[in-house]
Amino acid sequence: MILCSANSLSKSFGGHAVFNNLSMEVHDGDRIGLVGRNGTGKSTLFKLLTGAEHPDEGEIHLKKGAAAGYLEQVPVQTAHATVYDVFMKSFSEQREIQEKIHALTEKMKSDCDEKQLQKWLNQLYSLQEAYEEMGGYSIESKINGILKGLGLEEIQDHTFTSISGGEKTKVGLGCLLLQEPDLLLLDEPTNHLDLRTMEWLEEYLLKYKGAVVAISHDRYFLDRTVNKIYDLEDGQLTLYHGNYTAFSEEKEKRLLAEFAQYQEQQKQIKKMQEAIKRLREWAVRGDNGDLHRRARSMERALERMHKIKRPTLQRRKAEMAFQMKDRSGKDALALIDMGTAVGEREVLKQVDLFIRFGEKVAIVGNNGTGKSTLLKAIMGEHETTGLVEVGSSVKFGYLSQSGISYQPEDTVLSAFRDAVAVDDGTARHLLAKFLFYGQDVFKKVKDLSGGENTRLRFAQLVHQDVNFLLLDEPTNHLDIDSREVLEDAIEEYAGTVAAVSHDRYFLNKLFNRVAWLNDGKIDEYLGTYDQAREQR
Numbered sequence: 001m002i003l004c005s006a007n008s009l010s011k012s013f014g015g016h017a018v019f020n021n022l023s024m025e026v027h028d029g030d031r032i033g034l035v036g037r038n039g040t041g042k043s044t045l046f047k048l049l050t051g052a053e054h055p056d057e058g059e060i061h062l063k064k065g066a067a068a069g070y071l072e073q074v075p076v077q078t079a080h081a082t083v084y085d086v087f088m089k090s091f092s093e094q095r096e097i098q099e100k101i102h103a104l105t106e107k108m109k110s111d112c113d114e115k116q117l118q119k120w121l122n123q124l125y126s127l128q129e130a131y132e133e134m135g136g137y138s139i140e141s142k143i144n145g146i147l148k149g150l151g152l153e154e155i156q157d158h159t160f161t162s163i164s165g166g167e168k169t170k171v172g173l174g175c176l177l178l179q180e181p182d183l184l185l186l187d188e189p190t191n192h193l194d195l196r197t198m199e200w201l202e203e204y205l206l207k208y209k210g211a212v213v214a215i216s217h218d219r220y221f222l223d224r225t226v227n228k229i230y231d232l233e234d235g236q237l238t239l240y241h242g243n244y245t246a247f248s249e250e251k252e253k254r255l256l257a258e259f260a261q262y263q264e265q266q267k268q269i270k271k272m273q274e275a276i277k278r279l280r281e282w283a284v285r286g287d288n289g290d291l292h293r294r295a296r297s298m299e300r301a302l303e304r305m306h307k308i309k310r311p312t313l314q315r316r317k318a319e320m321a322f323q324m325k326d327r328s329g330k331d332a333l334a335l336i337d338m339g340t341a342v343g344e345r346e347v348l349k350q351v352d353l354f355i356r357f358g359e360k361v362a363i364v365g366n367n368g369t370g371k372s373t374l375l376k377a378i379m380g381e382h383e384t385t386g387l388v389e390v391g392s393s394v395k396f397g398y399l400s401q402s403g404i405s406y407q408p409e410d411t412v413l414s415a416f417r418d419a420v421a422v423d424d425g426t427a428r429h430l431l432a433k434f435l436f437y438g439q440d441v442f443k444k445v446k447d448l449s450g451g452e453n454t455r456l457r458f459a460q461l462v463h464q465d466v467n468f469l470l471l472d473e474p475t476n477h478l479d480i481d482s483r484e485v486l487e488d489a490i491e492e493y494a495g496t497v498a499a500v501s502h503d504r505y506f507l508n509k510l511f512n513r514v515a516w517l518n519d520g521k522i523d524e525y526l527g528t529y530d531q532a533r534e535q536r
């Protein structure tokens with residue numbers, strides 16, 4: 001049965017059309033991935049489905065009595081509300097009934113006649129029945145399950161206003177899951193989640209009773225959780241059946257078939273145009289009206305023909321290739337009994353890690369275990385105990401989670417030239433390879449999106465002579481096209497790479513050595529992330 005449908009939607013912002021005549025259907029129990037490049041309108045579509053935005057044209061229908069929930073609706077709370085209080089607000093109806101039960105129970109303690117007591121007892125039974133039907137008696141276990149699954153147990157008594165942005169997003173996700181809407185709309189749900197929590201969420205969604213539609217660039221997550229893909233491209237939605245891997249293969253086949261049809265039609269059009277031209281020439285030479293009519297008839301047929309739009313086989317992507325003029329020594333990095341503290345908290349202790357030139361090492365672990373701190377310690381940004389020995393001729397290229405550092409007035413062009421010594425013309429040519437075209441180079445760095453910021457930092461890195469890349473969540477904010485470009489560049493890079501990441505597709509594709517950080521120490525595994533997880 002159709003749970004939600006969108007028919008002939010159109011939406012524009014500032015005269016720019018996001019999409020036109022867009023339609024889709026979501027059926028009961030569907031598991032759908034919504035994919036597309038950054039800026040194609042995926043989040044806008046979600047806002048239309050929830051009523052947060054209204055379409056310029058078209059209609060949206062939600063099954064009568066059904067509710068849709070949207071992840072981005074992070075709860076706004078009073079200053080004193082704890083994380084646990086926020087979760088309890090998801091059960092306002094049940095709490096209201098619970099309060100009525102409590103008030104009625106207190107009334108029944110007073111002196112009253114048998115008739116009044118029986119009346120109150122009947123009311124009490126009705127309230128208790130309603131409370132049970134609404135799952136009131138399982139509220140505490142549901143909340144505890146969500147707290148544990150999302151790794152929020154330790155902060156459940158903290159005030160909501162005091163926790164980090166990533167933790168607030170987790171709380172918003174938890175509230176949404178507790179509400180159990182018929183249609184669950186998730187916008188990048190794996191952002192801010194560590195590997196353990198991602199796996200918990202995947203299992204939760206596989207058992208979820210309602211329909212799920214998720215915007216995600218996490219290919220591993222999509223492969224595990226969805227069985228349909230809606231691809232949003234050029235303002236149009238195309239439905240594919242299967243998970244992300246099946247979609248990728250089917251889309252390539254479909255594009256090749258469409259291109260073959262396009263080429264065949266172009267041959268047919270060319271033949272018709274040549275025939276029309278010949279008929280006209282013969283008609284003029286022989287002053288033959290019949291030939292004129294045949295030429296005009298063929299011309300009308302050509303005009304009426306439905307022209308196949310030339311499919312785009314290769315979308316314009318960033319061009320990325322890391323340069324390395326000079327290699328480092330054989331032993332690139334040695335950490336022996338290394339420790340460091342952040343404030344009064346000892347984050348790392350007795351870390352041992354040896355990396356040789358040319359190796360690609362993945363650094364993984366749950367949030368808060370010190371992965372980013374480890375990279376900063378290697379870069380000398382934290383005082384350390386033990387030994388940190390950087391090999392001879394090592395030149396680090398460091399990408400932090402916050403992306404590029406900048407001054408308030410820095411533009412894309414000035415920030416790039418601060419790191420790469422080239423003239424304006426050359427800089428603009430190089431930035432175009434990272435999809436910064438024309439006036440884009442004069443954008444203020446502070447106004448860039450997360451994906452643009454990351455692309456700018458990579459534009460700097462590939463044009464600096466580095467032989468050891470230290471990457472902290474390099475795929476964050478990047479769409480799938482950009483992730484694939486980055487993966488190809490790292491795969492072809494002859495230098496050394498140590499990367500912190502929660503992107504399991506990225507980890508499995510590029511790394512055959514995993515340093516798993518836990519309790520301030522590292523356990524090492526040879527093989528992919530999946531193999532390391534299995535060994536643990």
